[in-house]
Amino acid sequence: MKPIISFALLAAIATIGSAGAAATDPVGYNTTTLYGANTLGARKNNVIGPQLENAPVWTGTVASVSGDSLTLTSAALTVGAYNKVTFDLGRYTFCIEAADGTWAHVDSNNATSVTLEPGMGSQFVAGDQVSIRPHLTVAGIFGAANETGLLANNDGDGSVADNIILVDEQYGGNIIILPSNAVGGQYITDGFAAADNFPIYPDQGIQVSRYSTGNLSLVLDGSVDVNGRQNGVPTGFSIRPVGNPVDFALGDLNLIGPTPATGLVGAAGGDASTGDTVNLLINGSTSVYFYSAEDLGSGPGWYDDSFGFADDTVIPAGLALLVYRSNPTNSSPFTWAVPAPDIN
Secondary structure, three states, X not given: OOOHHHHOOOEEEEEEOOOOOOEEEEEEEEEEEEOOEOOOOOOXXXXXXXXXXXXXXXXXXXXXXXXXXXXXXXXXXXXXXOOOEEOOOEEOOEEEEEOOOOEEEEEEEOOOEEEEOOOOHHHOOOOOEEEEEEOEEHHHHXXXXXXXXXXXXXXXXXXXXXXXXXXXOOOOOEEEEEEOOOOOOOEEEOOOOEOOOOEEOXXXXXXXXXXXXXXXXXXXXXXXOOOOEEEEEOOEEEEEEOOOOOOEEHHHOOOEOOOOOOOEOOEEOOEHHHOOEEEEEEOOEEEEEEEEOOOOOOOOEEEEOOOOEOOOOEEOOOEEEEEEEOOHHHOOOEEEEEOOOOOO
């Protein structure tokens, strides 16, 4: 695991003012390669995840919990400032995060409290140190003027443009966004809705389907998630960002749990079809990994589908994981405690 200094800090420490209390977050930037098509129109898919966060707009303490409502100590919030807003459907634009990485979307707020997405109030208790953060947005990640350089089509024809694709776990299906000024901004959905401020959630991987040739550099700056994250992993297929601006080894990602309800399930006897798999997609090439509690030649640990030992396989900063939870014995979703980066 590399120290955070390796990705060129914008500032060693940034002091962030808030309505509740002073906070300090390391800030910096990182670069991820978006690989281009081999020939124009022969699409190449990239699967990435945001490595940094927006700075908190409020930090403080939970005074009490009632259902899904958190009353905050000494809060003086602007009523409605963190409310869920309408794009094509209602989308959350802020989240609240505790020191252990537990987070939840904010549905609405008044002057002293926030109401969370249904069912999430039980994840917080009085005394929790919390921060309210705005979610990243499409324009915030790829640039308000498309500084990343994605191929646009200003007629809104996504078939001849680079596409940003999100799996919509909130409402189902996929969300397709493309660079286009067809409705006045820089990005639109394939339904011609403005998408510059479309939120990207902390547990949401991003597919970038490149129609154009030539590699691009996606430069993201922001605050380091020093807490790590508690991200849900559902049954079946999901795309999950590592969410930290440093390279990680596969064996350090804390993905395997003692039971199917607490982590990915290893393969029995080296048969990858009996366990969960993690796929990595780099420059159009997919690598498949599974965990074995049995010694397959190099001890228990991660192996690739050629039975090469893979604990030390590097997950490049900015890459997202393709997680397949398909074994009938591991149908339960679980919460993945994403490790915090080493910032020493």
